[in-house]
Amino acid sequence: MKHLQTFRYIEGVMKAGSIRKAADDMNITASALNRRIQRFEEEFGSEIFERLPRGVKLNPAGELLMQHFRAQASDLRRVQSHVADLSGERRGHITLACSQALIPYFLPAQIAAYRRDHPGVTFSVVVRDREAAERELATFRSDLALVFEPVHLVDFEVLMAVPQVIHAIMRRDNPLAAEREVRLRDCLDQPHLVPTAQYGVRAMLDMAVARGSRTIRPIAESDSFDFMRHYVRHENAIAFQIPIGLNVDEVDELVIRPLSTRDLPAGNLLLGQMRGRTLPVASARFAQGLARVLGDMT
Amino acid sequence: MKHLQTFRYIEGVMKAGSIRKAADDMNITASALNRRIQRFEEEFGSEIFERLPRGVKLNPAGELLMQHFRAQASDLRRVQSHVADLSGERRGHITLACSQALIPYFLPAQIAAYRRDHPGVTFSVVVRDREAAERELATFRSDLALVFEPVHLVDFEVLMAVPQVIHAIMRRDNPLAAEREVRLRDCLDQPHLVPTAQYGVRAMLDMAVARGSRTIRPIAESDSFDFMRHYVRHENAIAFQIPIGLNVDEVDELVIRPLSTRDLPAGNLLLGQMRGRTLPVASARFAQGLARVLGDMT
């Protein structure tokens, strides 16, 4: 859209950190770009960039403006998709940020099911830790987020919450495999693997051990749940994950057992959107479906 | 703002009903305006006007687009006001649509009180019946609405509700003036004046008589509560109004008495904004103050 060109330029300058660099990136001369920004600042009524010796940086007014711009660009896309809807051609694109746990089983199944009914709808799925997922919503890069135990929740409007008890993953020959549920201290007595600090599972484990005298002494920590799960096969260790990321019916040398809720409470897997935002039709409908499925899981 | 010029033109065409007329109104040639619209439709990806033999009319896509445009223009104003805030100069402008009842006593007092603390803030106050007030919000022409018994409530987000019992207004020498509260049937036995159909007070009276066998046979109906109140002085009749529009301490030949809630329930005076909208700082703060005052009234 032509009338958003200036905003695109401003965003480019923000990202590049200097007008000249941004001009290079966007195939325009620095002078033209510079003057566009000056003209805009004049009619906007306030400077939006701080001029520093090595470039420029958005000032608070600029931050506010970028927020407005992102919201309005996103709303324009929503309008266009809505218009496409009513002109007959049923299309749409859904962007979704989610925790790793959703990647192997849950989301592929859900998306495939949705696409059976709406083959015109396409998807972007990105893996983000709980903090990045919230940022993803706030900057309008994603329509929806599905994350375990998000952090701030200020701009995160919860559409559905599902309690998820953390499970221990172990080999079938592990002594704990005999139990129906396992205690955290028993897990920590064995070699164990935990996620890195940015993950909700780790935060909950940390919180649980902080109450007792035990400490977490992992033989490895990783930001890949996949790695941890596979590692368990090689060394008889314990890994942790939430059940939605695990295929419980899997006939396999691995078994999973819930951690006792005496040791740590169930965390929440939350489906959410940017607070106050009106989602595009397709996204709203998909979210509705997800919410129903998630609600039925409990 | 330059980048909104096209939208202003589109709005002008929408209002004028034809490109040529709009071009006249806005000091531009019809050809230039025509081409602007065509260019826009092309990059938007859909026509937004229906071409009729005698002019043009927005099609559904155009309606959607106008909605987006109004929201975004309003949000831009909000951002600008916010920026003005943080650059020190405390300013702001609040637009408010309200029922007639608020005009004589309540709003002047509230606005004056607010301006004592924030002398830089200015106001636009427009009188609208309950339906028009809601439209006013939906089209972003007003930030806030304060109306008695609004109709649809789809886009109306209620910030505060205050029950208001309808009161009868009569001369001090009216026999009913002796009672603490009056019955509707007694009022209807006397000469009476009622508001016209678009008002909440009338709707509630109509509803009340519909349950019984009485009918409303007004000696006059009017869309001016002022007229009806003043008329009562001349002919010993009954008029109706909600208490917030009446000065109960007024030492005067008129007295007001509540209608019995056995005859009709209290209606609601609602303070509201456009659903989901983020108000400018000044408006939000004023609304907060109003809500507190209204809350204290019950």
Next chain:
DNA sequence: AAAAGCGATGCAAAAAATGCAGCGCTCTCC
């Protein structure tokens, strides 16, 4: 002290928007 990188600006060239005149069309009015 020199070099490199930055934003700003004067001026000419390029691009975009506008105005003018006129086309084809439909509806209205005598």
Next chain:
DNA sequence: GGAGAGCGCTGCATTTTTTGCATCGCTTTT
């Protein structure tokens, strides 16, 4: 039922706006 008025649309010349180039003054880096 034909003339006229009003409409949206378009080719072309003109005006306005935007861009590119060269360059200045400044600060930081080397």
